[in-house]
Structures are given as structure tokens and as C-alpha cells.
Amino acid sequence: MAGILGPRAIFWAFLVLATGVIYNTYIHNFIFITVGIGREIQPIEDFPWTCTRVRHPLLEGCEDLWLDDQDRKLYAACNSLESRKGWSPGGNLYNISTRSRTDHIAVIDVDQPGSDGLYGLRQLKIGGYQDDLDLHGFDVRKIEGRLRFWLINHRPPVDHVTGEFLDALVVGANSTVEIFDLDETSDTLEHVKTVASEAIFTPNGVAVEEDGLGFVITNDHNTKTGTMRVLEMLSGGGSLAYCRSDTGKCHIAADKGFSMPNGIAHDKNGYYYVANSASGLITVHKLVNNKLIHVESINTGYPMDNLWLDADGNLIAAAFPDSIAFVKSIMDPYNVVPPATVLMFNDIAKQLKTYGKNVKVSKLVEDRDAKSLPSSTVAVHDVKGHKLFLAGRTLTPLGCDRCKGHGHSLSVSTGLGDS
Structure with a gap:
């Protein structure tokens, strides 16, 4: 074949082949998935929702949500916008001096809006923990009548000899998982354990097994800082760490085939x-x-953040239909609100067994013109109350009443979050 085509023809054939491989492997996803060139984004008027605003400082900077559908409370991991604009290791922001040191868990009573429309909004106290919290994703399980919280904590790096901060731009965050208990009659989170491990290096999301012993962490990158971390947007990267709450031990349980693993x-x-x-x-x-x-891979066509499984086994995903606008909102969260999308996979486990990778996905709601929804980092579906709660990168929360199908329901978005 070489004698027939000649060296120059072989060179050009190889170049064309290599270009095709690079495009299909790296460039195509970046253009059409990450950036979203050519994606059709629908206006919110196409969906049966109307929206109202809820405003309060406790609902700023909320990255993740968890719904107690039995006791009818919604918990949110929150912080100030200014703090997240500077110290957000998940978003490659390492300015320790901007930390507000006000990260907290906010709570609302989802069925009791109250005369002020704030749903009994309050902040949980922290007991038995001496350091500041720098919150990201979290999960909760009911254990022996208490709620147990697993909180990802992006602590700044510290020299253990001098007590001085290290250069986080060089060494990254000192991330851990903090476990707390909340008694049903208390408003104070009591510290149980810190889980620290080399396998927890760029944690983003956490999912806990039913017994509250095993849990899985998504590491959204292969490295804490550096140029290669940024290039993983094209090349892929990340891993899953499996940990035990009882022993505090963790190990990398999967590290192939990921592209910035986020929510779980x-x-x-x-x-x-x-x-x-x-x-x-x-x-x-x-x-x-x-x-x-x-086991399987399901193509959604959207970059996504956090996932939520509702009481009926439907998987809910907060997605970004316009990533360029989303990045602008990170830099200027007070003035830029990008479009938002919430995807839904009905009875995901049943579909997975029946259809495999051809699981059907639908849009639960989308807001092309950013009229009503924030760019949501998490969406939680309340089956019992026919409600949808959203948290995203805007200054003020929003409420949405669903007007068709299930009577009235409420969606609450809760401020700025990490990607």
C-alpha cells in the first residue's frame, strides 16, 4: 500500500484520520455538548409553571439541596455570593481571603409558606466542630431516628507546623467529608466524624448507601490545580472514591471513562x-x-450538575443549556442570569433494565430567556407535595407554581452554586 500511495499520500491520510479522531473524541463534545452550539432552548411559557420570588440572605450561595419528604423539610448548603466568587475550588477559584466563613445549612418547611412567604426559613447551628465549613455537595440519611449529614468541606490548606495558610493556587484545597447528626427535636448539627483521605482530592458530589455506612464521592478532576485540570474539559478526567463511615477509610473505586463527574x-x-x-x-x-x-452510559446532550432521585424513582438532573452564559454568571452573579433546564428520567431503574442506554429523557422545565429560573445547580422533585425546588447561580431565590396537571406546586431556587 505504501508503494502505491507514496509517503506524502500516507502522511495526509494519517493527518486526516488523526484529525477525525481528535474531533470526535474531544472537539465535538466541547462544541455541541459543553458550549451547546445549535441547541434548541425552549421558553418557560412552553411549560406549566409560573414563578414568584423569595428573598433572604440565608438563601444565597446554595450549591446543593436535600428534601426530607416525610418531615416536609428542605435543607440547603449555602454561603455568600462574594465568598463563592473567590473561594470555590470546584470552580478553579482559590482566593482564600474572600472566604466569608458564613457557610451554613438553611432549612425551610416546604408546606408552610407563612405570612412572610419564607417557609419558616432558619439556619442550623453547628456543635462540636471547631473549624469553618466551606460547603459543596452533601447527602443525608435517617439513622436511628436522627438525620445524618455527609458534607463535602473544601477547607483551605494550612501548614500544620506554623498554622499559616498555604498557597491554595499551588496545592489546592484540603477537602474532607464532615459527618454530622441532627436530632429531630434539635436545631444543632452535632459533629460525628471527619473523613480525610488521599482518595478525596477534588470532591464534588456525595451519595450515601441506605445503611449509612458506605458512601461514594465524585472527584471532578484528576488534579487539584494546574493547566492539566483546565484541559480536562476536553480530555476528560475524574474518578469515584468509595468510603466507609464506620472506619473512615476510602479508596479509588473507578477512574476510567469520566468527563468531570459532578452530581451523584x-x-x-x-x-x-x-x-x-x-x-x-x-x-x-x-x-x-x-x-x-x-453498567451503562446515558447520553442527555446537556452538561449537568447535581442529580436527585425522587420518591417514585425518577431521576432529576439540573442542566446548563448555555454554558457561555453560565460562566458569565459565575463572574457576575448579581447581574447575569443564564438559561436553565431541568431534565427528568421517569422510573430510571426500570427504564435502565428495559432500554439500556436508550433511556428516555424529557424536559421538566426550561427557561430560555432566564425570566423566572436561575441557572440551577440542583433540582429536587417533591412527589408528595407536587413541588419542584431549584438552587442555582443567582442572587435571589425564585418560587414557581405549577398550574397544570397537579394543582399548585412550588419551586424554590436558592442562590449561587459551584459547577
Whole structure:
């Protein structure tokens, strides 16, 4: 063949082949998934929702949500906008001096709006923990009549000899998982344990098993800082760490085939669903012999953040239809509100067994013109109350009443979050 085509023809054939591989492997996803060139974004008028605003400082900077659908309370991990604009290791922001040191868990009573429309909004106290919290994703389980919280904490790096801060731009955050208990009659989170491990290096999301012992962390990058971390938007990267709450031990359980793994959810069938922000894939995994085995990949066509499994087994994903506008909102959250999308996978476990990777996805709501919704980092569906709660990168929360199908329902968005 070489004699027939000649060296120059072989060179050009190889160049064309290599270009095709690079495009299909790296460039295509970045253009059409991450950036969203050519994506059709629908106006909110196409969906049966109307919206009202709820304003309060406790609902700023909320990255993640968790709904107690039995006791009818919604918990949110929040901070100030100014703090997240500077100190947000998940978003490559390492300015320690901007930390407000006001991270907190906010609570609302989802069925009791009250005369002020704030749903009994309050902040939980912190007991038995001496350091500041720098919150990201979290998960909760009911354990022996208490709520147990697993909170990702992006602490700044400290020299253990001098007590001085290290250069976070060089060494990254000193991230841990902090475990707290909340008694049903108390408003104070009591510290139980700190889980620190080399396997928890760029944590983003956490999903806890039903017994509250095992949990999985998504590491959204391969490195804490540096040029290669930025390039992972194209090349892919990230891993899953499996940890035990009882022993505090963790290990990397999967590290292949990820593209910035972000939100994660766990169901009673033993499936772990992982949102890959850069590729638009939801990868599905099962724990086998302490390894998280890849089961399937579901293509959504959207970059995504956090995932939520509702009481009916529907998987809810907060997605970014316009990533360029989303990045602008990170830099200027007070003035820029990008479009938002919430995706829904009906009875995801059943669909997965029936259709495999051809699971059907629908838009629960979308807001092309950013009239009513924030760019949501998390969306939580309340089946019992027919409500939808959203948290995203805007200054003020929003409420949405669903006008068709299920009577009235409420959506609350809660401020700025990390991607």
C-alpha cells in the first residue's frame, strides 16, 4: 500500500484520520455538548409553571439541596455570593481571603409558606466542630431516628507546623467529608466524624448507601490545580472514591471513562448515577468487590450538575443549556442570569433494565430567556407535595407554581452554586 500511495499520500491520510479522531473524541463534545452550539432552548411559557420570588440572605450561595419528604423539610448548603466568587475550588477559584466563613445549612418547611412567604426559613447551628465549613455537595440519611449529614468541606490548606495558610493556587484545597447528626427535636448539627483521605482530592458530589455506612464521592478532576485540570474539559478526567463511615477509610473505586463527574445519586437497586458535566453523559455504576463497575452510559446532550432521585424513582438532573452564559454568571452573579433546564428520567431503574442506554429523557422545565429560573445547580422533585425546588447561580431565590396537571406546586431556587 505504501508503494502505491507514496509517503506524502500516507502522511495526509494519517493527518486526516488523526484529525477525525481528535474531533470526535474531544472537539465535538466541547462544541455541541459543553458550549451547546445549535441547541434548541425552549421558553418557560412552553411549560406549566409560573414563578414568584423569595428573598433572604440565608438563601444565597446554595450549591446543593436535600428534601426530607416525610418531615416536609428542605435543607440547603449555602454561603455568600462574594465568598463563592473567590473561594470555590470546584470552580478553579482559590482566593482564600474572600472566604466569608458564613457557610451554613438553611432549612425551610416546604408546606408552610407563612405570612412572610419564607417557609419558616432558619439556619442550623453547628456543635462540636471547631473549624469553618466551606460547603459543596452533601447527602443525608435517617439513622436511628436522627438525620445524618455527609458534607463535602473544601477547607483551605494550612501548614500544620506554623498554622499559616498555604498557597491554595499551588496545592489546592484540603477537602474532607464532615459527618454530622441532627436530632429531630434539635436545631444543632452535632459533629460525628471527619473523613480525610488521599482518595478525596477534588470532591464534588456525595451519595450515601441506605445503611449509612458506605458512601461514594465524585472527584471532578484528576488534579487539584494546574493547566492539566483546565484541559480536562476536553480530555476528560475524574474518578469515584468509595468510603466507609464506620472506619473512615476510602479508596479509588473507578477512574476510567469520566468527563468531570459532578452530581451523584444512589438508588435502592444498588445503582449509582453520575452526571458527567463535560460529556453530557450519565454513567451508571454498581459496587462489586469494592469496585464501582460501569453498567451503562446515558447520553442527555446537556452538561449537568447535581442529580436527585425522587420518591417514585425518577431521576432529576439540573442542566446548563448555555454554558457561555453560565460562566458569565459565575463572574457576575448579581447581574447575569443564564438559561436553565431541568431534565427528568421517569422510573430510571426500570427504564435502565428495559432500554439500556436508550433511556428516555424529557424536559421538566426550561427557561430560555432566564425570566423566572436561575441557572440551577440542583433540582429536587417533591412527589408528595407536587413541588419542584431549584438552587442555582443567582442572587435571589425564585418560587414557581405549577398550574397544570397537579394543582399548585412550588419551586424554590436558592442562590449561587459551584459547577
